[in-house]
Amino acid sequence: MKKIKIPIGPQHPALKEPISLRITVEGEVIKDADVRLGYNHRGIEKLAESRTYVQNIYLMERICGICSHSHTTCFVQGVESLCGLEVPKRGLFIRMLVCELERIHSHYLWLGVAAHEAGFDSLFMYTWRDREVVMDLLEIISGNRVHYAINTIGGVRRDLSEVQKEKILEGIQFLKKRMEYYTNLGTTEPSFVARVSGVGILPKEKAMSLCAVGPTLRASGIASDIRKDDPYAAYDEIPFSVCTATSCDVLGRVVVRIKETMESIKIVEYLVKNLPSGEIKVRAPRKVKEGEAVSRYEAPRGENIHYIKSNGTDKPERVKVRAPTLANYPATIEMLKSGFIADIPLIFAAIDPCICCAERFVEVIDTKNENTQVLTMAEIKKRYSKSQGLKKGSSVWPL
């Protein structure tokens, strides 16, 4: 059968953000896959260099719309370690509370998206309806549904009242009940299970060697979680378990995310019931001592890394963000191979891609002499036409 190349993206109904997947298919079977990034580069890292640390918190929040709290916490933790600040216990607990609520919200959202990609629109509507509950809880705590803006350098900005605590516990009970129902439904509805089980296989060794992170890695049977491996905030004193699955397919990723949501609900309960009293923040200096810091954080999608270099002024010299989605791309290509066309959206959605979070600049490293070089788009195009032997004026982007 003849091999044809089909372009999934940059604009495609299955993709919520622009990315180009070029899939080589034979009939309905995928033979090869290729990912092209760079449609949504926003220059956030460069922008961060011209803003003060306080302003940067809000800039980092806007890297992602769903794990906004992950990026601020990761950034703020780095700055705090540079300044040598000790965040009060209550502040840390509220920070973790928002973090876990965000995880619940993100996994609910993902379940809906996965159902929609599989054509199961009823499940999509129901999960997103119930997600409103956790969004409302976050709004009550922080004053906004998406960009919580609750972190500040040295603690959190808002305290938790007794009324809010009660509301959280109440909402959490509802979410728990609903998630139990979806667990039951998602693993017993035959048409949905037929779509997700055995699809997008990522064996344990491959997951390890391709550096997958987050639920994608855990669904391949590797219990890796930054909250356990390298505890930040106060995760070392909170009882919780790392959820894994051994089936290595999309169903495994569904199961891991559902289990994680249940675990997060337990953590939220623990945090609310054991909230220590005291201050919520300490005063932070405007200027940060010279130095470098790396901060790791377990975002809903996996490990999030921020690198901050400060030069003693009130503005960072360099901020580097490694969003979890970027780490999962190599694994996605592996998963796509030998699947069906019908599986593309599901496999791609199973890493919970947040495409514009992962858009970074292009740096070319010469392997012979280790020279690094930053390339412009025009230069990339020129090199590409040269390598492909294209004539001047012919289409650089063949698809």
Place this chain on the structure above:
Amino acid sequence: MKLRPGAFIPELLKHLFKKPATVMYPFEKLNIPKDFRGTPVLKPELCIVCRACVRDCPAFAIEIETLSEEEKKYKMTIHNDRCIHCAQCVESCPTKALFMDDGYELSTDSRRKLKIAYVYSRPKKTAQQSSEK
């Protein structure tokens, strides 16, 4: 795992006769929680023109112009089209002259309409002092 075909049907039929979860937005609205971060509003009588808000605003949405140095007359412009509603200005303000109201329906047909300007003199005490001079 046991498979049950049509496992969703009871839930679906149960909701057939229930009220839809949709809020018919422009006609009915949800309650806004107490500490909702809406749009920033200035209480001109409290402002001491320390410019902390201008310095901390991540979106550069606040501008303070000096209209006249002698009369201590100032003009603060809040660009709501640039505002990202983070409420950092409220936090930075030492005299609590800024606060967030619960307005969220900001859309208009022109960016200019979102610009709000406050023209004011320094607080009375300073104003009186300057007039005594």
Place this chain on the structure above:
Amino acid sequence: MAIMKALVYLFVYPGLLFLFVYSTFCEWFDRKLYARLQNRVGPAYTGRAGILQPIADFLKLLFKEDIIPENADRIIFSILPVIGVATVATAGLYLPLWNYDVSRTTFNSFQGDIIVVLYLLCLSTVILFLSGWHSTNFFSTIGGVRVLTMLFGYEVPLFLSVLSPAIVADSWRLAEVANFYQDFPFLLFFQIIGLFVALISLQAKLERTPFDIPHAETEIVGGTFTEFSGKKLAFFRLMTDIEMVVGSGLIATVFMAGFAGGLMGSLARFVLKTLIVIAILSIIRATFSRIRVDQMVVFSWKYLTPLAILQLLVSIIIKGVIK
């Protein structure tokens, strides 16, 4: 007088006008029910409770820009939607609503019209395949291939299950089948398996979830409809709606004892019975997730076809008992 009657039959009831109005109503009913099952509101603004929404959509599409792909065959590409509407509307004429006489053959009711209806409904599927193939787009081509692949899956169980009541009634004429079951309604209980198979196959024929494989939007964008816009898309949508009405009308005729009772009585029965069928189809649509095309073919040959054959055996045994 007979010519006037025939013209009314062709253009007003149950011809084009009635089919257009009723199919838009059925689309509204389907959308509203689907929305309510999902705890949503559904169409709400155009007309009372959004009842005019499908007509508004149709009119809106008529005024939209109409694009024909560069490499596509202009004539075939433009003519396919019209032929599609024509075939399914023609199939609608053979439903025994009025203007037929059981004792003699007319142009709209004769021995073998049940086969003609099934044939015309099958033709509309082939038109979908052709439209996908002629769009010269990757997604359309894949969609077109999927249409054909699915056709081989559901067509056999649909034919077998629809024909088995006719075997018991000993007639290939829809009007006679319906009349037979009006006289012996209890015999319908033995057609339950057939009804089940026919409903699932109809769902596949109408390409609705779980069988919306040829135009699965998250996989292959619009599938067969990717390149269609404006008037052509409007006609394709109309075709799908009319197909839904005719398909459910066919099931109502052979499995639910047809629509006797004069002009108004038959209309009331027709509306009631087709709405019941459409409601079941909507519930099926809300309950399942889309399956893959290979799973669909396996499903129909592993479960649907054996069930249809079982129904056929049951029908033959019943016929023997009656005699």
